[in-house]
Amino acid sequence: MENLEKPRLSSILNTPLHKSLMSRRTEREFSKEKPDIGLILSCLEVANSAPSGANLQPWHFTLIQDTQIKKQIRQEAEKIEYDFYHKRAPREWLDDLQFLGTNHHKPFLEDAPFLITVFYCPVIQNEGEQKKTYFPIESTGLATGFLLTALHEAGLSCLTYTPKPSCFLNSIYLRPKTD
Ligand SMILES: Cc1cc2nc3c(=O)[nH]c(=O)nc-3n(C[C@H](O)[C@H](O)[C@H](O)COP(=O)(O)O)c2cc1C
Numbered sequence: 001m002e003n004l005e006k007p008r009l010s011s012i013l014n015t016p017l018h019k020s021l022m023s024r025r026t027e028r029e030f031s032k033e034k035p036d037i038g039l040i041l042s043c044l045e046v047a048n049s050a051p052s053g054a055n056l057q058p059w060h061f062t063l064i065q066d067t068q069i070k071k072q073i074r075q076e077a078e079k080i081e082y083d084f085y086h087k088r089a090p091r092e093w094l095d096d097l098q099f100l101g102t103n104h105h106k107p108f109l110e111d112a113p114f115l116i117t118v119f120y121c122p123v124i125q126n127e128g129e130q131k132k133t134y135f136p137i138e139s140t141g142l143a144t145g146f147l148l149t150a151l152h153e154a155g156l157s158c159l160t161y162t163p164k165p166s167c168f169l170n171s172i173y174l175r176p177k178t179d
Pocket of ligand 1: 024025026027028100102159160161162163
């Protein structure tokens with residue numbers, strides 16, 4: 001299908017977009033210097049433009065800068081991670097993680113000036129009624145990809161971090177249990 005708004009290229013390779021995406025790396029240490037919050041909000045707006053099932057945008061992003069909440073998230077996450085690294089993780093998973101040198105210590109959760117939590121929503125509120133969404137996990141993954149791209153384009157570093165289970169975040173943020 002043709003996109004009439006854009007001239008078609010012969011290749012996407014070596015374009016500014018490709019070069020920029022190739023230079024993206026996950027960072028695990030952060031300076032405490034705070035970027036402009038407006039810049040981050042504009043990246044979240046880009047994320048919201050991602051495609052989603054029936055255009056219901058079944059995601060919820062939360063931006064956190066409060067030091068006490070960051071501390072609480074770190075404490076909860078490190079409990080889960082201790083359990084993961086010392087009891088729950090299958091040998092193969094630990095072997096696959098070895099090259100990263102990660103462990104249950106997660107100082108970045110307090111060092112990073114901002115945390116963005118990502119919730120997918122199987123159900124949303126629509127005009128006061130609960131409404132089922134379609135492909136919420138897939139749609140939220142796409143929106144998160146847009147977010148990572150926007151943050152990178154904005155010159156910001158980030159780490160995709162996935163504590164498992166992550167339901168402690170629902171309690172901290174007072175999100176519904178379904179998210
Ligand atoms: C879904 C997902 C979950 C991830 N979870 C973690 C994580 O919990 N901790 C971590 O340090 N990195 C995590 N990462 C980052 C990956 O380790 C990283 O993307 C990968 O090693 C490739 O490196 P790059 O992002 O620099 O290209 C995650 C990435 C993705 C996409």
